[in-house]
Amino acid sequence: MQKLIIKGKRELSGTISISGSKNATLPILAASILANRVILKNVPLVKDIFTMAELLNFIGLKIKFIKKKKIIEITNKEKNINTLAPYKLVKTMRAGVLVLGSLLTKYRKARVSLPGGCAIGSRPVDLHLFALKKLGAKIKIKDGYIIAEAKRGLKGTNIKFPSVSVGATENALLAASKAKGKTVLKNCAVEPEILDLILFLKKLGTNINIKGRTISISNSKINQPNISHEVIFDRIELGTFMIAGALIAKNSLTINKINPKIINSEINILRKVGVQIIKKKTSIIIKKKRNLKNINIVTKPYPGFPTDLQAQLMVLLTQVNGVSKIKEDIFENRFMHVPELKRMGALIEIKDKTAIIKGPSKLTGAEVMATDLRASVSLVLAGLVAENRTIINRIYHLDRGYEFLESKLRKCKAKIRRV
Numbered sequence: 001m002q003k004l005i006i007k008g009k010r011e012l013s014g015t016i017s018i019s020g021s022k023n024a025t026l027p028i029l030a031a032s033i034l035a036n037r038v039i040l041k042n043v044p045l046v047k048d049i050f051t052m053a054e055l056l057n058f059i060g061l062k063i064k065f066i067k068k069k070k071i072i073e074i075t076n077k078e079k080n081i082n083t084l085a086p087y088k089l090v091k092t093m094r095a096g097v098l099v100l101g102s103l104l105t106k107y108r109k110a111r112v113s114l115p116g117g118c119a120i121g122s123r124p125v126d127l128h129l130f131a132l133k134k135l136g137a138k139i140k141i142k143d144g145y146i147i148a149e150a151k152r153g154l155k156g157t158n159i160k161f162p163s164v165s166v167g168a169t170e171n172a173l174l175a176a177s178k179a180k181g182k183t184v185l186k187n188c189a190v191e192p193e194i195l196d197l198i199l200f201l202k203k204l205g206t207n208i209n210i211k212g213r214t215i216s217i218s219n220s221k222i223n224q225p226n227i228s229h230e231v232i233f234d235r236i237e238l239g240t241f242m243i244a245g246a247l248i249a250k251n252s253l254t255i256n257k258i259n260p261k262i263i264n265s266e267i268n269i270l271r272k273v274g275v276q277i278i279k280k281k282t283s284i285i286i287k288k289k290r291n292l293k294n295i296n297i298v299t300k301p302y303p304g305f306p307t308d309l310q311a312q313l314m315v316l317l318t319q320v321n322g323v324s325k326i327k328e329d330i331f332e333n334r335f336m337h338v339p340e341l342k343r344m345g346a347l348i349e350i351k352d353k354t355a356i357i358k359g360p361s362k363l364t365g366a367e368v369m370a371t372d373l374r375a376s377v378s379l380v381l382a383g384l385v386a387e388n389r390t391i392i393n394r395i396y397h398l399d400r401g402y403e404f405l406e407s408k409l410r411k412c413k414a415k416i417r418r419v
């Protein structure tokens with residue numbers, strides 16, 4: 001099994017380019033079922049994307065990767081379509097459940113494996129099914145599969161989500177994209193990745209308006225044309241490298257191929273901690289750390305501080321002066337990095353949903369284990385700032401979502417290698 005070995009305390013300098021967003025690419029790939037031919041650009045070459053491509057291929061679409069150019073071409077010739085998402089593909093990548101909305105819209109039926117829980121919580125799909133039922137789908141659960149049908153097609157309606165969910169909003173958008181009449185979705189997630197999906201659906205001919213957390217879809221004329229779309233940058237990868245810069249930049253670290261306007265809350269929080277950030281049009285410069293301060297934050301749906309950056313921020317807070325608190329308000333079990341960080345010398349206590357971090361603490365290298373995607377990258381950050389050598393096991397989690405992580409860091413003088 002592969003491991004990462006990091007020799008810590010090497011200051012970072014240079015420029016890092018941010019890849020396309022995994023979390024935007026996944027629903028757009030699911031939406032590609034609705035088109036004839038799609039050319040998707042700025043696609044991150046990470047495991048979850050390959051798994052989604054495999055799923056589309058299983059369904060009957062033709063997939064061509066042009067890896068050098070970060071392009072995927074998807075063609076739907078409507079031959080041998082299989083409206084099934086099998087367990088073996090959905091279990092490793094929960095976003096597989098997003099094909100449900102597209103398959104129901106286009107083929108009026110779908111059989112999609114229930115994704116089950118994962119390390120960070122039980123992660124149900126009740127909100128996805130709630131929206132699809134309201135749009136007129138008949139749904140039953142049998143043998144671990146969601147069996148959905150809409151013999152006469154889906155019908156527009158008003159839906160108010162009882163709580164905000166990224167995946168449920170995406171599935172509802174895909175299902176409503178061709179529904180008869182008007183659909184109004186209230187209390188939606190409005191993450192930048194969802195706005196990217198909406199941009200893609202608009203190119204498909206879907207008429208969509210968005211106001212606050214309300215999204216209306218009406219009079220859509222999906223004519224399945226050829227679509228070309230460039231995926232938005234990965235704001236979580238950006239946030240991760242901003243924190244890396246805040247922890248251990250030599251003088252400064254430049255991060256480019258981004259739009260700083262999209263990550264205002266992350267910038268504000270890091271500035272409150274005392275991180276010096278210079279915003280440019282398509283890049284950000286992080287300055288060497290000086291006297292960082294403690295902070296209390298709560299993870300929230302966008303535009304709040306993202307749960308996907310909670311573990312990385314925690315590493316930064318181990319290095320600031322004073323006691324900080326992070327309340328994890330999205331997932332029930334997302335502190336699995338804490339025992340590993342404590343083994344490296346971090347002073348962290350968990351009380352219910354809140355992590356209490358005492359800083360500054362001296363981190364020293366240890367052998368640690370990655371448990372999920374973002375927890376893994378927090379251990380990489382800890383390894384970069386720790387004394388001596390850190391060995392990270394189970395790094396397949398990292399490969400699910402971070403493109404060229406080691407080579408990007410090595411280019412900035414980090415000592416990191418895979419064995």
Ligand code: UD1
Pocket residue numbers: 022023024026094095121122123124125126127128129163164165166167168189301306307308330331332
């Ligand atoms: C997406 C992101 C993930 C991110 C999360 C929150 C992708 C591929 N993944 O995951 O990286 O951490 O948003 O920003 O984009 N919930 C229910 N019932 C449902 C659906 C969700 O109770 O039917 C709960 C979840 O258990 C969780 C909360 O709602 O507690 C938010 O989850 P959700 O926004 O749906 O996350 P995902 O779409 O799974």
